[in-house]
Amino acid sequence: MQNFIDAYSWINIRYLLQGLWVTVEVSVASIILSYIFGTILGIIRYANIKYVSAIVGFIIDLIRNLPLLLIIFFTYFGLPNLGFKPAIIEAAILAMTVFESMMIAEIVRSGIVAVDSGQMEGALSNGLSYWQGLRIVILPQAMKNMIPALVSQFISLVKDTSLATIIVLPEMMYHAQIIYGQNTNYIIPMFIALAVLYFIVCYALSLLAKYLDKRMSYR
Amino acid sequence: MIHIFATQWPLLLEGLGRTLLCSIIALFFSLIIGSLFAIFEIMPNKIMRVIGNIYVEVFRNIPLLVITMFFFVVIPLYVTKINGFTAGTIGLTIYTSAFIAETVRSGIQSVDPGQMEGAMSNGLTFWQSMRYVVLPQAFKIVIPPLGNQFINLVKNSSVLAFVAGFDLMYQGNMIANNTLQTMPTFFVVGILYLVITMPLSYYMRYLEKKLA
Amino acid sequence: MSMIEFHDVQKYYGDFHALKNINLTVEAGETVVLIGPSGSGKSTLIRTINGLEPIQKGQLIVNGYDLADKKTDPNKIRKNVGMVFQHFNLYANKTVLENIMLAPKIVLKRPDDENREFAMKLLDKVGLANKADSYPRQLSGGQQQRIAIARSLAMKPKCLLFDEPTSALDPEMIDDVLNVMKDIARDSDMTMLVVTHEMGFAREVGDRVIFMADGEILEDDSKETFFDGQPSNERARQFLSKIIVHK
Amino acid sequence: MSMIEFHDVQKYYGDFHALKNINLTVEAGETVVLIGPSGSGKSTLIRTINGLEPIQKGQLIVNGYDLADKKTDPNKIRKNVGMVFQHFNLYANKTVLENIMLAPKIVLKRPDDENREFAMKLLDKVGLANKADSYPRQLSGGQQQRIAIARSLAMKPKCLLFDEPTSALDPEMIDDVLNVMKDIARDSDMTMLVVTHEMGFAREVGDRVIFMADGEILEDDSKETFFDGQPSNERARQFLSKIIVHK
Amino acid sequence: ALSKRDVLQADKESNTITWGVKADTKLFGLMNVKTNQVEGFEIDLAKAMTKEILGKNGKAIFVPVTSQTRVPLLRNGNIDAIMATMTITPDRAKQVDFTRSYFNAGQAILVKKGSPIKSVKDLDKSGSVVLGVTGSNSVENIAKYAPKARVLQLSDYAQALTALKSGQGQALTTDNGILYGMSVENPGYTVVGGSFTKEPYGIAVNKGQDKFRHRLNKALTTLEKNGTYNRILKKWFGNVQGFNYEEMKR
Numbered sequence A: 001m002q003n004f005i006d007a008y009s010w011i012n013i014r015y016l017l018q019g020l021w022v023t024v025e026v027s028v029a030s031i032i033l034s035y036i037f038g039t040i041l042g043i044i045r046y047a048n049i050k051y052v053s054a055i056v057g058f059i060i061d062l063i064r065n066l067p068l069l070l071i072i073f074f075t076y077f078g079l080p081n082l083g084f085k086p087a088i089i090e091a092a093i094l095a096m097t098v099f100e101s102m103m104i105a106e107i108v109r110s111g112i113v114a115v116d117s118g119q120m121e122g123a124l125s126n127g128l129s130y131w132q133g134l135r136i137v138i139l140p141q142a143m144k145n146m147i148p149a150l151v152s153q154f155i156s157l158v159k160d161t162s163l164a165t166i167i168v169l170p171e172m173m174y175h176a177q178i179i180y181g182q183n184t185n186y187i188i189p190m191f192i193a194l195a196v197l198y199f200i201v202c203y204a205l206s207l208l209a210k211y212l213d214k215r216m217s218y219r
Numbered sequence B: 001m002i003h004i005f006a007t008q009w010p011l012l013l014e015g016l017g018r019t020l021l022c023s024i025i026a027l028f029f030s031l032i033i034g035s036l037f038a039i040f041e042i043m044p045n046k047i048m049r050v051i052g053n054i055y056v057e058v059f060r061n062i063p064l065l066v067i068t069m070f071f072f073v074v075i076p077l078y079v080t081k082i083n084g085f086t087a088g089t090i091g092l093t094i095y096t097s098a099f100i101a102e103t104v105r106s107g108i109q110s111v112d113p114g115q116m117e118g119a120m121s122n123g124l125t126f127w128q129s130m131r132y133v134v135l136p137q138a139f140k141i142v143i144p145p146l147g148n149q150f151i152n153l154v155k156n157s158s159v160l161a162f163v164a165g166f167d168l169m170y171q172g173n174m175i176a177n178n179t180l181q182t183m184p185t186f187f188v189v190g191i192l193y194l195v196i197t198m199p200l201s202y203y204m205r206y207l208e209k210k211l212a
Numbered sequence C, D: 001m002s003m004i005e006f007h008d009v010q011k012y013y014g015d016f017h018a019l020k021n022i023n024l025t026v027e028a029g030e031t032v033v034l035i036g037p038s039g040s041g042k043s044t045l046i047r048t049i050n051g052l053e054p055i056q057k058g059q060l061i062v063n064g065y066d067l068a069d070k071k072t073d074p075n076k077i078r079k080n081v082g083m084v085f086q087h088f089n090l091y092a093n094k095t096v097l098e099n100i101m102l103a104p105k106i107v108l109k110r111p112d113d114e115n116r117e118f119a120m121k122l123l124d125k126v127g128l129a130n131k132a133d134s135y136p137r138q139l140s141g142g143q144q145q146r147i148a149i150a151r152s153l154a155m156k157p158k159c160l161l162f163d164e165p166t167s168a169l170d171p172e173m174i175d176d177v178l179n180v181m182k183d184i185a186r187d188s189d190m191t192m193l194v195v196t197h198e199m200g201f202a203r204e205v206g207d208r209v210i211f212m213a214d215g216e217i218l219e220d221d222s223k224e225t226f227f228d229g230q231p232s233n234e235r236a237r238q239f240l241s242k243i244i245v246h247k
Numbered sequence E: 001a002l003s004k005r006d007v008l009q010a011d012k013e014s015n016t017i018t019w020g021v022k023a024d025t026k027l028f029g030l031m032n033v034k035t036n037q038v039e040g041f042e043i044d045l046a047k048a049m050t051k052e053i054l055g056k057n058g059k060a061i062f063v064p065v066t067s068q069t070r071v072p073l074l075r076n077g078n079i080d081a082i083m084a085t086m087t088i089t090p091d092r093a094k095q096v097d098f099t100r101s102y103f104n105a106g107q108a109i110l111v112k113k114g115s116p117i118k119s120v121k122d123l124d125k126s127g128s129v130v131l132g133v134t135g136s137n138s139v140e141n142i143a144k145y146a147p148k149a150r151v152l153q154l155s156d157y158a159q160a161l162t163a164l165k166s167g168q169g170q171a172l173t174t175d176n177g178i179l180y181g182m183s184v185e186n187p188g189y190t191v192v193g194g195s196f197t198k199e200p201y202g203i204a205v206n207k208g209q210d211k212f213r214h215r216l217n218k219a220l221t222t223l224e225k226n227g228t229y230n231r232i233l234k235k236w237f238g239n240v241q242g243f244n245y246e247e248m249k250r
């Protein structure tokens, strides 16, 4: 019990929250970026553009089939060989963005496929071009259907930022490790604190999703 | 790179085998448990719905490592001794089943409700209708997102590395540390993961096309 | 004994009052046709008979069981009361034969041989013995609907409910389905409650015609009164003229 | 100038020969009704006119553009040729007014004021001015179909294609949609090609009736020949008797 | 290109040396959560060596590393040298160059008080499980001294100790300094049998940086001679119960 009281000293909690802040920063940046790139890639993959879609499809498959841990590793240590030396946080955001974009691209593709094909036919026969139909009619509907899958993915993303401890990104998991490095007895209190804090952040995300889902339902 | 594989293949293959074994076991059980909780979530009985909901929300929203560590260090203190491989596999199963429950639930809900009504009015009970009519159709619908979950599962099995499960990532860490050939080692490890996940994702794509 | 008895039944969807004070008795062996504008509660009414929708007030006795009683297991009723839907609702993952054999096998534990034999007899009756191994999606709408009827008959029900069984069909296909239904109606043991706008069917085999609007039963006439004597209710007359005009 | 000209058109879905050697000319201002059993290729035929399905052989000239020519941008044709579908296909994410205003705004760059005014005029014409701000799913099928027609008219097309516009509707709703279509047909400038089994519509405003089966055109008669003189083709006669019998 | 760069020259010009250090290892290199500064024996030693090489105004920069990242970071030039509890082994010497040892750790084992295991030899039977930490070379040593035992490597010391408490193994093995630190926090556990190997920690630099390596060795010698080394040693290990720091003096 004493371990718990000591472990949850204000100094430790503050340090953990500093880590949480980095987790949130990296997550938000990666969510925004991967949402943008993922949508673009998903559309390209769906659209059947000669060669381009096939190549994009292969890259998506390749990257989303690799453990994120390795992608983080390669981003941080491989890129300098190509002359670009990212800072730790840049490497983390970059790696998360690359990986999550591919996951989201797949979600976007299947979301578009799921929209009733009559919607596109309606748009085409109404005189809209394929791309106008996609942008104005199909995508907004696909996005609405995709919300649950997207949110699942974003929840994974938030938790996956912890993998960046491997390159010593000062996020929450790493800070927890530092704290229980001071005293090995703090490990279980720290794991409990991690569970609670991640739960709060991720659950907030899913509540947000439910709210969006309700607001977007046009009825 | 070739050198790494040439000298370290026994460890790497053991790791690959363990990763594969853990994935298959976790896949099997998380599919069953996930489907069960998915059904709970849509049952007419409110208590069951709440139970299903809590399970999914809790285990989906906390990190896999925390769940796994719980089985590795807390359960042995109070319940029974389990090794890292088992603890990792259990953790992975619980974590993945929460995601699968979400996926299957949305799949069940997208099966035409007429199917359930047809079965019920034909005299089948709720559970019989689920088992014989709705679930088989739901699985067809959820194959693409389920495929995503399977691939995630294989990759998430690297959590075994944290509890000495002797999986691919664990062996990779050891080799990297002993040889200090970090980048080449992880490159080989990455390729070995692709050996499992790529065929899986192409198979999923094939199934998706075939069942469309 | 009456097969179906509604006594002052009220049904709500949330705040919406879908069935208003329904009183209706259907005797065993009768064929009753239910008509009315869209949204008037026809589907709701026949779904309550099968326990697919709970009622909030009143008494609803089907085949001797009181559905308003929470302790009644609706499955007991469903074993004897079959239902045929507008969109057929065949099991998409099973072949035609499997569709027909599933419920008797699981619910009645009918032995396989007997089950198959009876299923084939029913398929023959609806004229589709050659489609036993097809999947529903390989069949036309009219064929699917005849299979759905055979599936209901496989449980040897005392009563069959039909919810617009022909309205999703191509015009060409409607005849075949109606003919199967007429055959069943002529079998004097079967009780039938049919929501349909096929007035030809009502004329030929109906015993009574019931007109609903806004959740209420406005007319309950013998076939003769309804078609020859003109319905007494103004809305019913208006409706009747509208559905016949463009045919 | 003819609005639509098929010359020896062949259309395949993979190996399946869906349109067999189609020859057909529709003059500007004509109203043509297309009938035939399910699967005969009616939908396929009118979808090719709009470039929704490519053809594999022959020449298909619509409003002066050759659709068989790969260089023709089908959008050029679609600006002048509207289409109304069985399941309406209204944009689910847009209000009624937005549905009507979208294409004129984006494709024709019609100024907002003018666009809105014209849209409201059309809504008035189809009797739904009060539904401008509803979403499609809040409307009944018949209302949705009338909106879909207004949406097509908003592009001021020279030609309108209808694919079973009333077959997904409740019987009561069919009249309203048919009345709107009759109005349009009476406007002598509009070319209309209508797949429908509503023979009342064909009798009242059709100029010609075309009967298809198995991907071929078997009859192409003036309305008078078709209804009064009896179609010469045996299958067409049979079909006609079947779709009229139970009405 | 990196290997051609003269690190010593570059450091002199910038008046800084960038060290890769541990941030999660008590006594050697541990982040202080209050000040956000790394503290420990290796940190102090690195600071002293920096001043020795660059003069009074020389500045030491510390980059936290883990056992997976330290070598890639060195290779990529993010850090100039690794001082992160890195044992000199022949295999590793093929990839990086080591200085002379700056700390003679020895591997020992920690067990629950009252455990029948009194030394590493008692672990040499099938069924016995020894816990270690990824990145230390404990596996190879255990294979030598207790070949029948199985070693489980966990990702950090706290996890290894917690696993020991949960009964996932009979003993925890790593370098003695760290084990003594744990036994202070956890009175129920004790180090037994003394150290059974020598684990000389060395500073790692990139291959081809001989000038820098020689300079580091020279600085280490100076600090050993002028007593700075012993002062730092005493500061960190003087109070660790059971740890015979006198023996480690230079």
Ligand SMILES: Nc1ncnc2c1ncn2[C@@H]1O[C@H](COP(=O)(O)OP(=O)(O)OP(=O)(O)O)[C@@H](O)[C@H]1O
Pocket (backbone or CB within 6 Å): C013, C014, C016, C018, C036, C037, C038, C039, C040, C041, C042, C043, C044, C045, D170
């Ligand atoms: N599950 C439900 N929740 C809420 N309202 C419902 C539900 N089902 C039906 N309703 C409403 O109850 C009323 C009666 O519906 P019902 O489907 O019984 O009509 P119907 O006579 O069968 O119409 P139709 O001819 O279109 O099938 C309608 O206003 C409908 O909107």
Ligand SMILES: Nc1ncnc2c1ncn2[C@@H]1O[C@H](COP(=O)(O)OP(=O)(O)OP(=O)(O)O)[C@@H](O)[C@H]1O
Pocket (backbone or CB within 6 Å): C170, D013, D014, D016, D018, D036, D037, D038, D039, D040, D041, D042, D043, D044, D045
């Ligand atoms: N996308 C497609 N791929 C393959 N075959 C198709 C496709 N669309 C239609 N067909 C086939 O082409 C034939 C003609 O179909 P079409 O939809 O044009 O018939 P229809 O006359 O409109 O029938 P209905 O009255 O049922 O609408 C049918 O046999 C159908 O199965």
Ligand SMILES: [Mg+2]
Pocket (backbone or CB within 6 Å): C042, C043, C044, C163, C164
């Ligand atoms: Mg209904």
Ligand SMILES: [Mg+2]
Pocket (backbone or CB within 6 Å): D042, D043, D044, D163, D164
């Ligand atoms: Mg069609």
